[in-house]
Amino acid sequence: MNHHICKYFPDWIFVFSLLFLIPNQAFAIDSESDREKIVTAKSRKFYRGSRAIQSLLLSGNKDSDHNSKSYQIDTRYYYQSDRQMHEVNFFQKTSYASSSSKEMEKKNELYDLMVSNKFILGETKNYGVLYNRANYDELSSYYYDLRTAAGFGRIFFEDKIELDASVGYMDIKNSGSKSFLLPSIRMNFPITRNLMFTQRAYWFIDYESMDDEIRTTLKYRINNRVSLALNHILEQRKYDDAAKHSQINQTRRYFSVGFVFDLQ
Numbered sequence: 323m324n325h326h327i328c329k330y331f332p333d334w335i336f337v338f339s340l341l342f343l344i345p346n347q348a349f350a351i352d353s354e355s356d357r358e359k360i361v362t363a364k365s366r367k368f369y370r371g372s373r374a375i376q377s378l379l380l381s382g383n384k385d386s387d388h389n390s391k392s393y394q395i396d397t398r399y400y401y402q403s404d405r406q407m408h409e410v411n412f413f414q415k416t417s418y419a420s421s422s423s424k425e426m427e428k429k430n431e432l433y434d435l436m437v438s439n440k441f442i443l444g445e446t447k448n449y450g451v452l453y454n455r456a457n458y459d460e461l462s463s464y465y466y467d468l469r470t471a472a473g474f475g476r477i478f479f480e481d482k483i484e485l486d487a488s489v490g491y492m493d494i495k496n497s498g499s500k501s502f503l504l505p506s507i508r509m510n511f512p513i514t515r516n517l518m519f520t521q522r523a524y525w526f527i528d529y530e531s532m533d534d535e536i537r538t539t540l541k542y543r544i545n546n547r548v549s550l551a552l553n554h555i556l557e558q559r560k561y562d563d564a565a566k567h568s569q570i571n572q573t574r575r576y577f578s579v580g581f582v583f584d585l586q
Contacts, residue, residue, distance in 0.1 A: 357533065360471055361506055361524045363438035364451040364486060366407055374403035391426065392417040406441040432459040447477040451488060465495040471504065482511040502528040516543040531560040541582065549582040 369375060379398040385391065394415045401408045413434040420426040436455040443450055450473070457467040475486025485507045493499040506524035513519050523536040540552045555576040560569065 356469070357504075357526050359436070359455070360453050360469070360488070360490070360504060363409065363436075363453050364440055364473065364475070364488070364506065365508060365522060366402070366440065367481075367484075368404055368407065368440075368442070369402045370404055372404075374401065376401050389421070389426075390417070390419040407439070409436075409438045411436040428461065430459055430461050432457065432462070434458075449475050449477065449486070451475060451486060453488070453490070464497060467495075468493045471502075473504070479511065482509065484508045500528050502526060517541070518543075533559045535559075547584050549584070551580050551582050553578045553580075 377398075377400045379396070381396045383394050385394070392415060395413070397410075397412045399408075399410045411434075413432070415430065415432045416428065417430040418426040419429050434455070434457050437452075438454075439450075439452040441450055442448070451471075452473075453469070453471040455467075455469045457464075459465070469490065469492045471488045471490030473486050473488025475484055477484055485505075487503065487505040490502050490504060491499065492502070504524060504526055507521075508523075509519065509521045511519060518539075518541040520539040520541070521537065524534065526533040534557075536556045538554045542550045544550060553576075555574070557572070557574040557576075559574075560571045
């Protein structure tokens with residue numbers, strides 16, 4: 323199976339991966355949530371309906387108390403069909419704060435733009451994935467944060483398995499830059515008539531570390547209305563915490579049991 327899977331990935335992914343053996347001169351700040359956003363963007367399934375779906379979100383809010391206030395704008399556009407998915411998110415937040423002896427002054431002015439794409443290549447089971455995100459806040463410690471990734475994947479066994487690999491680059495003005503490799507896999511198929519196996523896993527690899535997360539679910543249908551679900555999560559993470567100015571190195575296991583009720 324490994325031989326058949328590997329032949330579908332272009333040679334440039336494997337050549338580019340050699341770059342991760344050479345460390346960059348500067349180290350960039352990273353976090354768990356930043357990595358999750360890249361994975362989530364390429365984890366969505368293609369829509370199997372005959373019509374495409376689109377959605378648009380526009381929202382804003384104001385939050386204030388006696389010594390602080392903030393204004394926030396959030397917009398999201400999403401398009402999904404049987405052959406492509408596109409998402410554009412824009413987030414803007416301005417915060418003000420003061421002490422008891424001073425008037426309120428601006429503390430942050432964040433602009434965050436994210437664009438992601440996932441699309442079938444021709445009349446094949448191969449697909450491409452693109453991710454671009456830019457943060458800008460001239461009042462912050464990092465000033466700007468740029469992240470980009472591009473990858474290639476393939477769908478196997480009648481849409482039951484998706485396997486892909488992305489290569490990316492991040493650049494933070496006041497911290498440095500680095501490249502990374504991000505393979506991931508998603509599986510969803512029945513073991514028996516009433517037992518469903520679902521798994522999502524990814525590995526975030528750069529020249530300093532390799533993080534991974536594996537989420538597994540077994541769902542057993544008791545009857546037409548009730549199912550029993552067993553969930554297991556394994557996380558191994560190593561990243562820099564910008565707020566605490568320290569490195570996080572942790573292993574986490576999570577196990578849960580629950581019932582799922584079909585109300586339709």
